[in-house]
């Protein structure tokens with residue numbers, strides 16, 4: 001075994017969940033590596049302003065990510081960015097990860113924190129206006145649309161529940177949905193249907209986003225008649241699904257039918273010594289605070305596992 005490439009714990013993903021796990025593990029004097037595809041910080045770095053992280057009134061996602069990174073490094077955590085984990089072997093005492101460049105790292109425990117991404121409409125202008133009128137998170141951005149007329153896209157539980165929650169801020173919410181019925185629980189449908197601020201644009205979809213600096217209008221196509229109309233709006237919230245970054249784990253760890261990692265309350269997975277945390281696990285609320293909390297629990301449980309297995313190994317050697 002190349003001891004330089006061997007760690008007590010390897011964390012896959014450096015979003016808030018992974019960075020927090022790195023802080024706790026390395027502070028517990030465990031040799032820790034975080035491997036991250038892309039920029040350190042994960043989805044946080046896509047966030048222009050974070051106004052709901054306790055103790056920090058307002059901060060950019062990039063700044064918060066850098067503070068967490070600095071904190072992890074100060075305890076000796078090794079962070080390798082722009083490296084994708086392409087494959088791994090999780091079973092047995094010695095875990096092994098292989099990066100897309102072919103480098104191999106080994107460890108006695110693994111914490112999976114690869115996060116995920118919101119499903120996008122994939123239509124003209126969507127990329128340009130992300131964070132400039134287009135949002136995928138009502139809790140994060142609802143407040144920025146106080147007294148504005150906004151659009152919500154989707155017809156599942158998330159879309160309807162978030163549409164109702166957005167009425168706390170917006171003066172009017174138009175729900176655009178591609179079918180003539182919703183795929184949500186009856187109570188969620190009733191609540192939205194009875195809300196005075198909500199109206200419905202059924203059997204329709206957004207086909208383009210327009211604006212100068214910020215979003216100003218959208219094209220809405222009626223899928224039944226084929227007719228397209230331009231609709232003035234300052235904000236569009238898209239809730240058409242969430243994709244966990246777990247494609248590379250299929251068949252190696254227990255996932256639910258949506259590809260989310262199944263964990264127990266201590267964030268352990270179905271494989272001994274392997275933990276998961278953050279947006280990639282099967283859970284309802286996806287926020288920085290919840291990712292940080294999951295990362296803490298996973299790191300503490302992994303530390304405990306490493307300690308207990310060391311004790312067990314010593315006992316076995318003594319026998």
Ligand SMILES: Cc1cc2nc3c(=O)[nH]c(=O)nc-3n(C[C@H](O)[C@H](O)[C@H](O)COP(=O)(O)OP(=O)(O)OC[C@H]3O[C@@H](n4cnc5c(N)ncnc54)[C@H](O)[C@@H]3O)c2cc1C
Pocket residue numbers: 012013014015016017018035036037038039040041042043044046047049050051052083084085086113114115116131136137139140141245248277278279280286287288289291
């Ligand atoms: C636009 C936007 C705004 C938001 N605003 C807020 C807000 O204001 N407040 C709030 O609390 N939450 C906000 N959120 C949600 C919050 O950012 C997420 O809940 C949180 O970042 C999830 O953390 P995570 O560590 O689980 O995953 P992520 O942040 O997704 O990080 C996962 C990391 O793992 C890496 N990774 C994935 N696969 C691999 C692989 N195979 N190998 C190596 N690395 C891999 C990814 O590249 C990424 O860097 C926002 C999200 C978005 C998209």
